[in-house]
Amino acid sequence: MMSHESLDPRDAVRTPDAATHPAPAAEPMADREVPLASPENPALWAAIDAETARRRTMRAPAGFAARVLAKLADR
């Protein structure tokens, strides 16, 4: 059986048919999350968001810098 593959070198640079080869989706906005495959559980994510928000305010223990400097002075 004959191959239907074109031997015309110009075909190599032809753009694909837009109907059968749609262009890849545009890159989503830089910080947008990829949606979850399963439906989001709002109660769960509200709880997770509250906890991650708390952690965003966490600070290194008081006096940490002084302790590191003291260790360096000991050496």
Place this chain on the structure above:
Amino acid sequence: MRTVAPPTVQDDPIDADQAVIDRVIAGDRNAFGVLIERYSDVLFRHAYGMTGSADVAEDILQVSFIKAFHHLGEVRGRFDAWVFRIVANGCKDWLKNIRRTHLSYEEDDQPSGYETPEEELDRGEMRRDLDRALAALPDSLREAFVMKHVEGRSYEEMADLLDATVGALKMRVHRAREALQKLLEDRYA
């Protein structure tokens, strides 16, 4: 007419860090405290997110800053990115070792910030649940989730720090969120 002062070296955080590094290398050891104060909070959040323990996070930070002090002359470019990598590697090493022995998570002693004891109780439960669920994730997914949702970094910043593409990091955060939802949804239905 008002004139705007030209930007000084100190206006650029990278140059400001470099100025401090130069002082430390010249012999002003206490100037290193400026760099510790500048970056310890965000690095502590990272180490806590990765290890689930405030004590371990402090130990990792302490060792990392001491290592950074002794290698300050090797900093090329951003100090914050350089010291982040030291801390991130310290966390990964700790995780490798702890998995060989046992996994133990403890209460953190940070102020809770909740209004009522009931709220504190509910949130305390979520704190433990989230720590356990994060501990169940592969390190790369946990790292991406913590950097995005606990440290509040942009994907571009994460890509810069982790030497990965924005697309790959989005996928890691996505997979982390899917895994967390699976692990926790029964308890929060």
